[in-house]
Amino acid sequence: xxxxxxxxxxxxxxxxxxxxxxxxxxxxxxxxxxxxxxxxxxxxxxxxxxxxxxx
Numbered sequence: 001x002x003x004x005x006x007x008x009x010x011x012x013x014x015x016x017x018x019x020x021x022x023x024x025x026x027x028x029x030x031x032x033x034x035x036x037x038x039x040x041x042x043x044x045x046x047x048x049x050x051x052x053x054x055x
Contacts (some may be wrong), residue, residue: 028036
């Protein structure tokens with residue numbers, strides 16, 4: 001079975017991941033555990049809504 005790998009020129013996965021991780025860390029800094037859980041629940045709902053729109 002043949003497989004091919006596609007890459008995007010100039011895209012650095014590690015750099016992108018670190019930027020996302022840093023942004024989330026700054027947003028969550030100083031929040032309580034309950035607030036963090038609510039933050040992720042809200043983000044998950046927004047993601048589901050976006051996916052439904054794309055269908």
